[in-house]
Amino acid sequence: MFSSTAQAAPRSLMPVQGSTVAGYVDSLYIFLLIASFIACVLVIGGFIYFAIRYRRRGENDKTAYITHNNTLEFAWSFIPFVIFMVAFGWGWWVYDKMRSFPENALEVHVTGYMWAWDFMYKNGKRTTNEFTVPVNTPVKLIMTSRDVIHSFFVPAFRVKQDVVPGRYSALWFEATKKGRFQVFCTEYCGTGHSAMLATVNVVDLEEYEDWLQVDPYRGLSLAQIGQQIFEGRCLVCHSPGQDRKVGPGLGGLFGSQVELDDGTRVLGDENYIRESILYPNEKITAGYPAGVMPTFLGQLDETEVLGLIEYIKSLE
Ligand SMILES: [Cu+2]
Structure with a gap:
């Protein structure tokens, strides 16, 4: 659904895990999903159970006089606190990995505009709506916009970053799988927003170096x-x-x-x-x-x- 890899990807809930951080993001996401599901069952289930079990049965049915229960009150505060702190610490750890840019990263410049993406390499090579990067190599995208705010999202890599006119923003990834992966704009930017698509083509280092040297217009009228x-x-x-x-x-x-x-x-x-x-x-x-x-x-x-x-x- 999200990516079109060279090999047929097995059907699953999530897009292919195509980068070094994808597994970390998914683990945290699944933890949040399960924790939310358990909390939802406890809260909604408890609500339904109490509503039936303690419903008012007659005119003289009075609510019991309840003061408090220290153990229970501590438990329902402390257990969620622990869960939230785990989510916070875990999220921080993953976010730190995504935002710590490797110094040796290959830099590619990206410009978003209504409604396409331009890519520019250090040797002057330019492409539109498709770019090529080597596999198992850290890549840093230095991005800006020519008009409005766009957002650069590669689902298979689990990375997303807003692209803002008048300034540079950046993201980095290290692709771990070869293939072609979908890029979306995920900030509504006008009529052509849904057509603002690009492809990341992940190839071997040698193939990337050959590609980089090819003049895209050679031999064309x-x-x-x-x-x-x-x-x-x-x-x-x-x-x-x-x-x-x-x-x-x-x-x-x-x-x-x-x-x-x-x-x-x-x-x-x-x-x-x-x-x-x-x-x-x-x-x-x-x-x-x-x-x-x-x-x-x-x-x-x-x-x-x-x-x-x-x-x-x-x-x-
Ligand atoms: Cu856009």
Whole structure:
């Protein structure tokens, strides 16, 4: 349900345990679950039992005069206190493991925005909605947001961290299983929130190093580069056909007369497409709200902008 590993994962209540902390988190979670269940049975069961056993049986039935019971009162305070302290100490121990960053961690930079995730490696390699890390290696993600608060969650790794505009937050994990694992945004961030998905691809160290060297655009035509970017970043909001999504469909845009919200018309040429990508609020298509599309200024280089223009030209 949560992850799509290379091997078929056995069906279970919890996602695959794919990191060094996953087992610790699950143990604490199961302890809390069982303790809560026992407390629930005692409280609700006791409530039902007393309600029946001591119900009022007639007009003259008077409530017995009860003062107190030291032993009982101590027990019902002290036993929960011990359980809470165990949960606190245990939780602290697990949290400390999750928040103590190993010094030798491989650092990857992450940027969240409506509605995709960008990943950037130290050698300049950039990817969108998918990133690769080596197995059995500590990885530190240094994360920020371009617009609103998002939250980066990898269920299989049991790690989650808010991603906040204007500052960096971080999380770390050490993947213990190879495979492909789902990333979710878990902070509601607008229309495309549920489609704000990414994949962590965990591979051998050698495979990771090869992957890191590969130029993702090598051997691709401009339009193919554009298609790759479109599918990663634009498809959440724009259909490649005529359908209306968050934004207008881009099929047939090139060469057409685009009606704007101020009633004027503009030719859908290269300059219009470029401006719409880099300065999306300059010209708003009629029937769509302003201020929704984020700018891609500084996010795409010239080749990528040209690629997108070529790809959009080819859409019908
Ligand atoms: Cu989000």
